[in-house]
Amino acid sequence: MAEPVIRCILLDIEGTTCPVSFVASVLFPYARERLASYLETNHADPEVQALLAATQAALAVDPNPEVQALRQGSPIPGHQPGGQEYLQAAQTNSPLVAYLQWLIDHDIKFPALKELQGRIWASGYANGDLIAPLFDDVAPTLHRWHRERYQLAVYSSGSVAAQQLLYRHSQDGNLEGLFSHWFDSRIGSKQATDSYSAIAAVLQLDPAEILFVSDAIAEIRAAHGIGMAVRFSDRQGNPGRDPGPFNAIQSLAEIELP
């Protein structure tokens, strides 16, 4: 039987097209450091007020003992690193800022926080503070695939808005227009097989016509589970680099499409 023709290339971002370090060491700290000043400057914006109200509501009912300490303005028990800093943030800014920073540090997904981070990143990209680094092979390969009429799509746990900002402000210029579809965790977890079925349905393609590239073995396994073609992205600087039974690539340029 002939190998099915690939029509769409579905790409993870972090660890696949963009170094993990940009997200972890640049984007997240950038938003964290600017939370207080951003909220101060934009406090009157009704949308920001709504996000703060949602944060306040979550803070009021968060059962975590550390959060209860924050709420009472007392030091976090156990002197965990950063505890003093949260207390200071709670005293000088507001318990809300301290709580948002605590959520970031504990990698807790919270929609209002995600939205605020997105707004801070948007202003950082717009004023030139932030430029997304991509691996050298990414822009030329995306342009080639686009010329060759492959559909290009993104699937990343960062919000679609954040994905578009990143490709709009890349070191290789604005690449946003090369992609036709954008998926984030609203379609489902990247480790769940159902998410890949849902993506194939949106793309109106048979899973075998889609090639998914990611550095996370659980994601590769889920996509492969419904019959997508897969490649494991083994980039310099990625934490887990065991491809298991899957084909590994170190550059998108290595990919040969049937």
Ligand SMILES: [Mg+2]
């Ligand atoms: Mg990744």
